[in-house]
Amino acid sequence: MKIALLGCGVVGSEVVRLLVEQAADLTARVGEPLELAGIAVRRLDRDRDVPVGPELFTTDAAALVGRDDVDIVVEVVGGIEPVRSWLLAALDGGKSVVSANKALLASDGSTLHDAATAADVDLYYEAAVAGAIPLLRPLRESLAGDRVRRVLGIVNGTTNFILTRMDETGASFTDALEEATALGYAEADPTADIDGYDAAAKAAILAQLAFHTRVTLADVHREGIAAVTAADIASAKAMGCTVKALAIAERSSERPGVSVRVHPAMVPRSHPLASVREAFNAVFVEAEAAGQLMFYGRGAGGSPTASAVLGDLVAVARNRVAGRRGPGESAYADLPVLPMGETITSYHVNLDVTDKTGVLATVAGAFANHGVSIRSVRQDGRGDDASLVLVTHAAADAALAATVEDLRGLDIVRAVAGVLRVEGGEP
Numbered sequence: 001m002k003i004a005l006l007g008c009g010v011v012g013s014e015v016v017r018l019l020v021e022q023a024a025d026l027t028a029r030v031g032e033p034l035e036l037a038g039i040a041v042r043r044l045d046r047d048r049d050v051p052v053g054p055e056l057f058t059t060d061a062a063a064l065v066g067r068d069d070v071d072i073v074v075e076v077v078g079g080i081e082p083v084r085s086w087l088l089a090a091l092d093g094g095k096s097v098v099s100a101n102k103a104l105l106a107s108d109g110s111t112l113h114d115a116a117t118a119a120d121v122d123l124y125y126e127a128a129v130a131g132a133i134p135l136l137r138p139l140r141e142s143l144a145g146d147r148v149r150r151v152l153g154i155v156n157g158t159t160n161f162i163l164t165r166m167d168e169t170g171a172s173f174t175d176a177l178e179e180a181t182a183l184g185y186a187e188a189d190p191t192a193d194i195d196g197y198d199a200a201a202k203a204a205i206l207a208q209l210a211f212h213t214r215v216t217l218a219d220v221h222r223e224g225i226a227a228v229t230a231a232d233i234a235s236a237k238a239m240g241c242t243v244k245a246l247a248i249a250e251r252s253s254e255r256p257g258v259s260v261r262v263h264p265a266m267v268p269r270s271h272p273l274a275s276v277r278e279a280f281n282a283v284f285v286e287a288e289a290a291g292q293l294m295f296y297g298r299g300a301g302g303s304p305t306a307s308a309v310l311g312d313l314v315a316v317a318r319n320r321v322a323g324r325r326g327p328g329e330s331a332y333a334d335l336p337v338l339p340m341g342e343t344i345t346s347y348h349v350n351l352d353v354t355d356k357t358g359v360l361a362t363v364a365g366a367f368a369n370h371g372v373s374i375r376s377v378r379q380d381g382r383g384d385d386a387s388l389v390l391v392t393h394a395a396a397d398a399a400l401a402a403t404v405e406d407l408r409g410l411d412i413v414r415a416v417a418g419v420l421r422v423e424g425g426e427p
């Protein structure tokens with residue numbers, strides 16, 4: 001079985017190492033040896049710590065993909081083009097594809113799935129979501145008989161690493177990001193992590209598999225962590241919470257449809273997600289018959305991600321040996337993706353207000369005007385001013401956003417110092 005490897009960076013070099021070091025076991029598991037036909041890279045002059053000779057390397061990925069002797073293409077390059085063209089050429093040519101590319105799968109997965117179906121070959125991408133954690137296969141196969149209600153978790157290692165460092169050591173955002181990049185967790189352009197594109201792509205892929213409906217990156221409500229301040233983290237701590245960047249995909253209980261969102265949120269320290277540290281990921285899946293399931297492990301880094309790539313590689317190689325194709329995409333449910341405004345959430349709002357009679361009533365009035373009920377209020381006096389921290393009961397996100405907009409316009413509100421959604425129970 002001949003493999004074309006596209007990319008030999010953080011993940012690709014670990015794929016090569018595992019392929020070479022575990023060759024005998026992989027052969028036994030697949031029933032045929034897995035042999036590297038070639039490795040496409042951008043530059044040949046880089047020092048690479050991989051146990052294969054230089055003759056395997058090429059800068060011509062398209063030619064490698066087009067070779068007649070290649071059976072499986074493994075893509076760990078990233079980005080949309082030229083990767084999409086290479087993978088379409090591979091699928092059209094009858095080659096199976098394994099990819100770690102969530103950006104591509106979430107933005108144009110249907111084109112690739114259609115090509116895989118037409119060519120009767122596999123397209124697998126377990127490494128694209130939550131690194132080493134087996135999550136896509138359980139959703140696609142183990143839970144195929146159940147009805148998933150909700151998927152909730154931490155799916156970006158870089159931002160979880162940054163928030164952990166800020167929370168535990170008081171590190172600055174910039175220093176924590178530098179460390180995450182050095183450890184191989186961040187995307188080539190780390191704004192994909194910081195601004196939530198990476199988590200949004202993963203959320204789209206999870207929602208699509210969980211609800212059997214088409215969801216793309218553009219359908220996901222996305223907020224990154226750039227606006228999370230040290231004050232937000234301190235405020236969360238004071239309330240027995242921690243700040244986590246979450247991905248949430250759920251069926252609406254109001255009408256047929258799903259909502260998919262990624263944003264930072266306060267999570268009570270008693271919730272299992274609060275103890276997910278550094279680049280670890282954790283995802284809860286709530287299904288009607290199964291109840292709650294939790295998946296936990298390393299969500300980023302070369303070797304954990306390579307483990308998921310190898311798992312897919314063995315699966316598609318086994319299928320080719322058996323002359324069959326594994327389960328593919330399922331999008332029959334055709335559910336609408338509902339606007340964020342309809343999502344039911346609750347907010348933590350931190351206000352700087354003038355400390356005079358009637359302030360609390362005026363602020364409470366702004367909430368009441370939008371039908372938002374307040375769960376708790378804490379006031380700390382600071383001379384002529386006061387800090388007012390309010391946590392709401394669950395309400396439509398549009399009503400909460402409109403309330404905050406009104407608060408910004410009140411004379412007695414000097415500043416809206418922080419607004420974070422609260423997930424995972426009462427703080």
Ligand SMILES: NC(=O)C1=CN([C@@H]2O[C@H](COP(=O)(O)OP(=O)(O)OC[C@H]3O[C@@H](n4cnc5c(N)ncnc54)[C@H](O)[C@@H]3O)[C@@H](O)[C@H]2O)C=CC1
Binds near residue numbers: 075079128187
């Ligand atoms: N690093 C991580 O923890 C994880 C990464 N991924 C995904 O895996 C993929 C690869 O990520 P990394 O290994 O971290 O990236 P990287 O930047 O370390 O490696 C990318 C590789 O692609 C090659 N490449 C880039 N452009 C090319 C071109 N035009 N022609 C031929 N080769 C080209 C580079 O030479 C390099 O070898 C991305 O899709 C990423 O989102 C997925 C899960 C975790």
Ligand SMILES: N[C@@H](CC=O)C(=O)O
Binds near residue numbers: 185
């Ligand atoms: N940049 C990503 C890598 C894995 O998908 C992350 O930090 O999670």
Ligand code: NA
Binds near residue numbers: 126
């Ligand atoms: Na995974």
